[in-house]
Amino acid sequence: MRSYYFSRSDFPKSKSEIYGDIAAGLTVAIVALPLAIGFAVTTGMSAASGITTAIIAGFLGALFGGSRYQVSGPTGAMTVVLIPIVTQYGAAAIPALGVMAGAIVLIAAVLRAGSVINRVPWAVVEGFTVGIALVIALQQIPLALDFPKGSGDRTYLVAWHTVQGAVSAGLNWNSIAAVVLTLLIKFNYPKIAHRFKFKVHVPASIVAIVVITAGSLAPQLNLSTIGDIPRSIGKWSGNLIEFNALSHLIFPAILIALLAAIESLLSARVADGMVHAQGNEKYNPNKELIGQGLATIGSSLFGGMPATGAIARTSVNVRNHAKSRVASMTHAVILLLIVLLFAPLVSAIPTAAIAGVLIGTSYRILNPASIRESLKTTYAEASVLIITAAVTLLVDLIWGIGVGIVAHFVAKFFNKGR
Secondary structure, X not given: OHHXXXXXXXXXXXXXXXXXXXXXXXXXXXXXXXHHHHHHHHHOOOHHHHHHHHHHHHHHHHHHOOOOOOOEEOXXXXXXXXXXXXXXXXXXXXXXXXXXXXXXXXXXXXXXXXXXXHHOOHHHHHHHHHHHHHHHHHHOHHHHHOOOOOOOOOHHHHHHHHHHHHHHHOOOHHHHHHHXXXXXXXXXXXXXXXXXXXXXXOOHHHHHHHHHHHHOOOHHHXXXXXXXXXXXXXXXXXXXXXXXXXXXXXXXXXXXXXXXHHHHHHHHHHHHHHHOOOHHHOOOHHHHHHHHHHHHHHHHHOOOOOOEEOHHHHHHHHHOOOOOOHHHHHHHHHHHHHHHHHHHHHOOOEHHHHHHHHHHHHHHHHOHHHHHHHXXXXXXXXXXXXXXXXXXXXXXXXXXXXXXXXXXXXXXXXXXXX
């Protein structure tokens, strides 16, 4: 049971690490804000519910979870599961669903089911990582082109139809230029800072967002911005639970719990891989399930929605040199401050800058050098990686993991037969 307690290693060891965690939390908060709003609205809930989820789930997941780097909140994968549920039962069903799903995740933690994810073959995890990186990049196409989302129930279809519509209507070159400039700053600012020996570390993503926001003030550029930010959060919704309707929600709650567990644990495992975590630095899968269960229950009871570990935001956190769970907790606190104090200022950030940051992050997650190295291993492992990535991109992450595991055992079987 000691593994469920906090330890000194869970928190910053020096002032420099504290400052680094705060800087990383600030970057993640700015990236998380439009995503939280967008996912909530897409689901059929209010923008305020998305921000509430990012704040409450983000804080609880970081505080009680088993990963130093995990950032929790609303995600695109959860949106796909929630849309038909909200359509059928209405947003009023979310508090009950969240409590039930969160309780199932907590039970899984008690049963130590989280350890199962560590048995997923590494080739499957790498394929999942590649697929998710491509999904994250494709999700940014509407923001990058400053054009409404195209039709489709899959990310690649939405991206393709968005590009078709944008080309037909005439490309917004100002938005595209803003994305390109964001990427140039994101990848080159660290080299400049190192060359001139800047004493204060400022994340490249923050520098890019500040520069693009300042440049967007020129009227002729006409870049779309984050826009109005709700100024209210955290409305108690526990009284909306109708206990006589719980039996109808059992299966949807199981689906939500399954997704929350799988996406969160894989996100935490990928984050460990990005920092090459060793020994006690590695995430605790069962403790992570406790954090995610509490995060989903807490956010759902206070006007939010079920949450998971978000690999895009977690990766931004890692890439901005987060050292402990304080970075993720800071991201939640900063989101709260933005809502209460700085909403007008942050609302001026161009969405193209957010798209650029996330496209850059997806490239770093993708890690082309690592992919080339992986594809040079055995034919079987390369095949498993490609199949997992393709299914994750073309269908969804749960199918990607399932098909990847099956492909792994099939490849193993044929190798034994040789």
